[in-house]
Amino acid sequence: MTGISRQARQWRVRREFTAAKSAAAVAFGVVAAVVSGDTRGMLLCSAxxxxxxxxxARDLIAPVRLAADTDGVTVVTGLARRERVFWSEVAHIRVARNARYGLRWELLEIETAETLHLFSSHELGTSCIDAADELFRLRAG
Incomplete structure (x- = not known):
């Protein structure tokens, strides 16, 4: 099975984050044009x-980052390639909590024998804990 079909649940990037990334790209492009006399500044803003x-663009091309049903999960890898992982191949599902420099964040980890797929709450559009709970329910049922 390829692509995303028959999914009981899909997690996608929130549109607000895609809009913010697009606005930042436009803003840096404008600043790069304004500071065209300063080569370093123009190169940094252009980059x-x-x-x-x-x-x-990745958010627009592949907005659904994770989808799951009773057979397994479909994850987006690379730019927009979808990979189907059956529940029998999933070794662990866990939420890693991190704190550094006064910031806190969570990552949803889906581990197989060969790969580790990481998803932030920004990519999922919901809390990683809520997504993990739903994945456990789908895996059991």
Missing amino acids: AAVLFGGFA
């Missing part, structure tokens, strides 16, 4: 515009 534009 930032391309970077944010790439992130926004």
